[in-house]
Amino acid sequence: MTITRSEAEALDQEDALAPFRERFVLDDGGRIYADGNSLGRLPRQTATRAEELMRAWGDKLVSGWHDWVELPARVGDLLGRLLGAHDDEVLVCDSTTVNLYKLAHAALDMRPGAIATDAGNFPTDRYVLEGVAARRGVELRLFETDDVEGPTVEDVRRVCADGRVALICLSHVAFRSGALADMAAITARARDAGALVIWDLGHSAGAVPVALHDAGAELAVGCTYKYLNAGPGAPGFLYARRELQSRLRSPIQGWFGQRDQFAMGPHYEPAEGIERFHAGTPPVLGLVSVEAGVELVLEAGMDSIRRKSEALTDLTIVLADERLASLGFRVASPRDRERRGGHVALAHPESWRICRALIERADVVPDFRPPDVVRLGFSPLYSRFADVWDAVDRLADLVGRGEQELVDATPLRVT
Amino acid sequence: MTITRSEAEALDQEDALAPFRERFVLDDGGRIYADGNSLGRLPRQTATRAEELMRAWGDKLVSGWHDWVELPARVGDLLGRLLGAHDDEVLVCDSTTVNLYKLAHAALDMRPGAIATDAGNFPTDRYVLEGVAARRGVELRLFETDDVEGPTVEDVRRVCADGRVALICLSHVAFRSGALADMAAITARARDAGALVIWDLGHSAGAVPVALHDAGAELAVGCTYKYLNAGPGAPGFLYARRELQSRLRSPIQGWFGQRDQFAMGPHYEPAEGIERFHAGTPPVLGLVSVEAGVELVLEAGMDSIRRKSEALTDLTIVLADERLASLGFRVASPRDRERRGGHVALAHPESWRICRALIERADVVPDFRPPDVVRLGFSPLYSRFADVWDAVDRLADLVGRGEQELVDATPLRVT
Numbered sequence: 001m002t003i004t005r006s007e008a009e010a011l012d013q014e015d016a017l018a019p020f021r022e023r024f025v026l027d028d029g030g031r032i033y034a035d036g037n038s039l040g041r042l043p044r045q046t047a048t049r050a051e052e053l054m055r056a057w058g059d060k061l062v063s064g065w066h067d068w069v070e071l072p073a074r075v076g077d078l079l080g081r082l083l084g085a086h087d088d089e090v091l092v093c094d095s096t097t098v099n100l101y102k103l104a105h106a107a108l109d110m111r112p113g114a115i116a117t118d119a120g121n122f123p124t125d126r127y128v129l130e131g132v133a134a135r136r137g138v139e140l141r142l143f144e145t146d147d148v149e150g151p152t153v154e155d156v157r158r159v160c161a162d163g164r165v166a167l168i169c170l171s172h173v174a175f176r177s178g179a180l181a182d183m184a185a186i187t188a189r190a191r192d193a194g195a196l197v198i199w200d201l202g203h204s205a206g207a208v209p210v211a212l213h214d215a216g217a218e219l220a221v222g223c224t225y226k227y228l229n230a231g232p233g234a235p236g237f238l239y240a241r242r243e244l245q246s247r248l249r250s251p252i253q254g255w256f257g258q259r260d261q262f263a264m265g266p267h268y269e270p271a272e273g274i275e276r277f278h279a280g281t282p283p284v285l286g287l288v289s290v291e292a293g294v295e296l297v298l299e300a301g302m303d304s305i306r307r308k309s310e311a312l313t314d315l316t317i318v319l320a321d322e323r324l325a326s327l328g329f330r331v332a333s334p335r336d337r338e339r340r341g342g343h344v345a346l347a348h349p350e351s352w353r354i355c356r357a358l359i360e361r362a363d364v365v366p367d368f369r370p371p372d373v374v375r376l377g378f379s380p381l382y383s384r385f386a387d388v389w390d391a392v393d394r395l396a397d398l399v400g401r402g403e404q405e406l407v408d409a410t411p412l413r414v415t
Numbered sequence: 416m417t418i419t420r421s422e423a424e425a426l427d428q429e430d431a432l433a434p435f436r437e438r439f440v441l442d443d444g445g446r447i448y449a450d451g452n453s454l455g456r457l458p459r460q461t462a463t464r465a466e467e468l469m470r471a472w473g474d475k476l477v478s479g480w481h482d483w484v485e486l487p488a489r490v491g492d493l494l495g496r497l498l499g500a501h502d503d504e505v506l507v508c509d510s511t512t513v514n515l516y517k518l519a520h521a522a523l524d525m526r527p528g529a530i531a532t533d534a535g536n537f538p539t540d541r542y543v544l545e546g547v548a549a550r551r552g553v554e555l556r557l558f559e560t561d562d563v564e565g566p567t568v569e570d571v572r573r574v575c576a577d578g579r580v581a582l583i584c585l586s587h588v589a590f591r592s593g594a595l596a597d598m599a600a601i602t603a604r605a606r607d608a609g610a611l612v613i614w615d616l617g618h619s620a621g622a623v624p625v626a627l628h629d630a631g632a633e634l635a636v637g638c639t640y641k642y643l644n645a646g647p648g649a650p651g652f653l654y655a656r657r658e659l660q661s662r663l664r665s666p667i668q669g670w671f672g673q674r675d676q677f678a679m680g681p682h683y684e685p686a687e688g689i690e691r692f693h694a695g696t697p698p699v700l701g702l703v704s705v706e707a708g709v710e711l712v713l714e715a716g717m718d719s720i721r722r723k724s725e726a727l728t729d730l731t732i733v734l735a736d737e738r739l740a741s742l743g744f745r746v747a748s749p750r751d752r753e754r755r756g757g758h759v760a761l762a763h764p765e766s767w768r769i770c771r772a773l774i775e776r777a778d779v780v781p782d783f784r785p786p787d788v789v790r791l792g793f794s795p796l797y798s799r800f801a802d803v804w805d806a807v808d809r810l811a812d813l814v815g816r817g818e819q820e821l822v823d824a825t826p827l828r829v830t
Binding site for chain 2: 024025026027028031033035038039041042046047050051054055057058059060061062063064065068094095096097098101119122123124126127128130131135142223225231232233234235236250251252253254255256258261262263264265266267268279280281282283284285286287289359365367369370
């Protein structure tokens with residue numbers, strides 16, 4: 001073995017983020033959780049905040065809204081610090097899906113034309129755009145990319161070559177391979193071709209450094225229940241660069257996006273700034289969880305998180321080469337750590353059954369992504385190097401013994 | 416006095432729903448809460464459920480989704496029992512605003528034409544429809560109704576007379592006056608004129624009996640944080656009658672509305688039934704609160720709730736006539752209890768300052784609705800007849816002494 005379990009344990013001893021593990025609820029009986037990129041763990045402070053929120057609701061009743069009404073923008077500003085956005089550029093609201101829908105229509109109202117996205121983009125992104133394109137009677141151009149390396153500047157140049165594309169939607173970190181796109185270069189290339197980019201930050205917020213302003217990014221959406229640990233179905237977010245905001249209008253004209261909401265006037269006039277992207281009444285319980293989760297990530301620091309994340313994924317790949325390649329696994333994530341997000345994809349023809357078997361027989365929780373990927377997402381705030389070692393070890397033993405043949409075929413539903 | 420405080424207390428003694436008051440958190444130090452139609456109180460069982468959900472998240476992590484994924488439809492079915500809908504006709508998701516947006520586009524895709532709503536309808540309904548109409552290039556017809564009596568069959572006949580209206584949106588209970596619309600007669604009249612009706616049940620779900628199927632209703636939306644006590648910003652719901660579902664498509668094509676979601680296939684194909692109206696990942700925390708709130712209302716029984724609600728609003732009006740009319744108040748709700756929802760509107764030229772003064776100086780929480788309404792919403796599950804008596808008594812004393820002149824003019828933001 002290149003790296004022994006003792007050496008993995010030694011890495012945990014030296015890990016500056018190790019104390020953060022105790023900031024999470026760890027009541028799952030020793031399972032190895034490699035699915036923090038699907039649903040992050042519960043931070044202890046989130047459980048406390050939720051209780052406080054319940055008390056505030058019970059005690060303050062409707063007057064609680066004096067504070068709660070500020071949450072979407074306040075938590076948006078907090079999250080904006082993590083994403084390299086300025087104040088008043090990020091709003092926490094609705095779901096990623098609804099937010100992408102709003103920004104896609106708003107962008108195309110401002111600059112009409114075709115839409116492009118990669119055929120391997122996350123399903124909800126493709127489905128939303130398919131619907132937006134159909135409704136507007138414009139083309140949706142699905143372009144192919146390298147399965148492992150994800151969308152490149154050259155891909156974007158090609159898809160925009162005829163000058164008809166007005167809007168591109170790309171995931172900053174690909175949900176399957178974990179490929180990290182070059183946000184600055186792609187945004188610049190798209191701008192040269194006359195297209196806006198909506199970045200989906202679902203797999204990057206809290207996992208990799210994001211510098212929206214420095215990268216010149218104009219629009220973005222994302223979710224908070226992965227590396228931001230805000231809980232199942234917690235609200236999504238959206239970002240719109242300040243200079244664009246006055247020209248963008250949400251297609252969903254809700255009362256919280258109205259300029260003078262409680263005047264309840266006869267006609268809709270969008271609020272100034274990012275708050276024009278509100279729709280209905282904000283989900284207070286979810287917002288409180290987002291705030292607690294983002295605070296924890298800010299406290300740990302994005303640079304430290306990224307350093308540990310790179311080391312965790314490096315270790316996963318080294319061990320996969322050593323123990324899993326001979327069992328039919330292929331590393332389906334970029335080998336260059338600079339080009340990789342927070343998770344590692346291992347392709348195998350029996351990946352679906354392997355995922356089931358890992359959960360049921362080896363107490364390791366990965367997730368499956370069609371057609372053939374076992375995803376291992378070790379979230380740096382609570383994952384240990386020894387967890388990576390054990391997960392690969394158990395995976396190798398399990399597949400070595402052919403135990404994946406012993407599980408049933410019920411579909412696994414996870415998000 | 417026609418009714419003394421002792422007599423009001425006697426009504427509380429006889430009240431079959433009185434024990435339900437103890438099912439709520441009542442830590443607000445004796446305030447009289449007359450704003451349950453804006454934000455309902457916290458049920459004790461909701462606090463417990465929220466804690467359980469937190470534990471489930473911490474413990475089960477991503478495998479919790481095996482249960483959570485069923486929540487929107489399961490809670491929808493439960494809510495459907497309260498609304499006179501069948502199973503698979505109600506979905507708890509997104510906000511009322513987003514749900515109205517989805518249904519409005521879906522209805523107009525099926526049956527193109529103009530949109531009509533009353534000029535006094537709730538702001539978010541008007542704003543959403545204004546946006547939908549503008550995007551589709553169709554007329555939005557705002558029709559006037561009697562301020563107190565709300566939309567009538569005759570109003571609907573008139574607005575549909577030229578045969579151009581394809582979609583009408585009306586509140587079942589008017590947010591300002593509390594007028595209760597005749598759902599069956601209006602739906603039938605609209606159908607005769609070739610128009611669909613979307614009913615907004617925000618102020619009726621949990622407050623008045625709703626019989627969607629028996630009334631022939633085809634589409635509806637609503638919120639859960641008022642009389643269903645699901646908490647600040649809890650998710651909304653939508654209803655689509657079974658026979659229509661296959662012809663309706665959501666404009667927001669999200670992955671949770673996809674037929675075979677985790678196949679993650681290349682194109683969007685809507686799920687069977689009501690689940691096609693899903694967009695993004697469901698808000699689990701909010702759904703658990705909706706479930707707990709709806710269960711409590713079902714346990715109390717809608718008939719009992721309605722009987723008490725009628726008695727509470729009757730008492731409010733009797734006392735207002737006696738104590739408040741001479742102080743410049745006018746009852747701006749229907750006097751016929753059959754035509755009235757769960758709250759009473761009292762119009763007064765100084766209503767805004769009066770609301771502030773009531774909260775700050777008399778420990779009574781009403782709300783203000785422009786231009787001139789003090790709303791008193793005594794939610795039957797936790798309000799007492801003595802509360803009504805005390806609220807009117809304090810209101811009469813306060814205005815009698817002109818104390819509304821003593822408060823400042825900061826706008827009150829409530830939902």
